[in-house]
Amino acid sequence: MISLTQLTKRYGEFTAVDSIDLEIRGGAIFGLLGPNGAGKTTTLRMIAGILEPDGGSVRIAGHDIVREPMAARRVLGFVPDRPFVYEKLTGAELLRFAAGLYGLAGPEVEHRIDELLGLWDLLAWRDQLVESYSHGMRQKLIISSALVHQPEVLVIDEPMVGLDPRSARLLKDLLRSYADGGGTALVSTHTLELAETLCDRLAVIDHGRVVAGGTMDDLRRAAASEDGGLEEVFLRITRGASDAEIDRVLKA
Ligand SMILES: Nc1ncnc2c1ncn2[C@@H]1O[C@H](COP(=O)(O)OP(=O)(O)OP(=O)(O)O)[C@@H](O)[C@H]1O
Numbered sequence: 001m002i003s004l005t006q007l008t009k010r011y012g013e014f015t016a017v018d019s020i021d022l023e024i025r026g027g028a029i030f031g032l033l034g035p036n037g038a039g040k041t042t043t044l045r046m047i048a049g050i051l052e053p054d055g056g057s058v059r060i061a062g063h064d065i066v067r068e069p070m071a072a073r074r075v076l077g078f079v080p081d082r083p084f085v086y087e088k089l090t091g092a093e094l095l096r097f098a099a100g101l102y103g104l105a106g107p108e109v110e111h112r113i114d115e116l117l118g119l120w121d122l123l124a125w126r127d128q129l130v131e132s133y134s135h136g137m138r139q140k141l142i143i144s145s146a147l148v149h150q151p152e153v154l155v156i157d158e159p160m161v162g163l164d165p166r167s168a169r170l171l172k173d174l175l176r177s178y179a180d181g182g183g184t185a186l187v188s189t190h191t192l193e194l195a196e197t198l199c200d201r202l203a204v205i206d207h208g209r210v211v212a213g214g215t216m217d218d219l220r221r222a223a224a225s226e227d228g229g230l231e232e233v234f235l236r237i238t239r240g241a242s243d244a245e246i247d248r249v250l251k252a
Pocket residue numbers: 011016034035036037038039040041042043190
């Protein structure tokens with residue numbers, strides 16, 4: 001459903017995303033897991049067509065995001081890590097605007113707006129300005145705006161940011177039923193718990209490259225620690241600072 005071929009992004013001399021190849025199938029939740037600065041956001045922004053690749057390509061449902069942006073975006077819902085929101089719109093107005101971008105309007109859209117807001121218990125906030133929304137409420141609204149046109153592919157950069165435990169659970173359930181219904185969900189995370197409990201398949205990226213991939217069990221094998229905890233697996237694959245280095249800095 002999403003196909004990345006030798007996808008590359010450079011900032012000057014620095015290569016943020018380095019020749020990534022990935023095949024992401026429909027009907028499943030795929031996780032992009034990696035430490036801070038690994039290149040997750042850069043990759044997702046290229047998939048969403050917000051950032052132009054310096055090399056390689058992205059295909060969404062067969063459409064090249066650079067050559068056929070309209071066709072590719074029509075099937076895509078994207079939730080960026082730092083979404084821009086019009087503060088002076090109400091929640092319902094923002095969702096109506098999002099639907100309008102896809103040429104959708106009328107009673108069906110109004111019904112969909114109520115459905116989405118109702119899901120998050122936000123109906124009472126329907127006609128309140130976005131500027132009065134809390135961080136988590138905004139995240140729920142932005143996720144709703146990405147779902148308003150019922151996309152086949154949903155890409156969320158750090159899905160749980162700002163969500164309380166109950167809302168996080170709700171989003172997990174929502175993504176699960178979305179995938180069960182045939183949708184393709186792609187999320188980025190550095191939360192191991194989320195990777196383990198939510199994702200059917202994962203790619204671990206570090207320094208812009210895919211360093212491991214597959215199911216959580218595959219990753220455990222790759223880290224050669226079948227019985228190791230998840231954290232151990234992640235640390236072994238991405239190899240951050242050693243305990244000795246941490247000790248040295250803390251005691252300096
Ligand atoms: N506009 C930019 N100009 C220069 N360098 C950039 C730019 N955007 C990102 N980078 C660099 O590219 C690398 C990858 O950044 P990216 O935001 O994709 O990481 P990430 O995996 O999403 O990290 P995090 O977990 O912190 O969100 C980082 O080293 C970052 O400093």
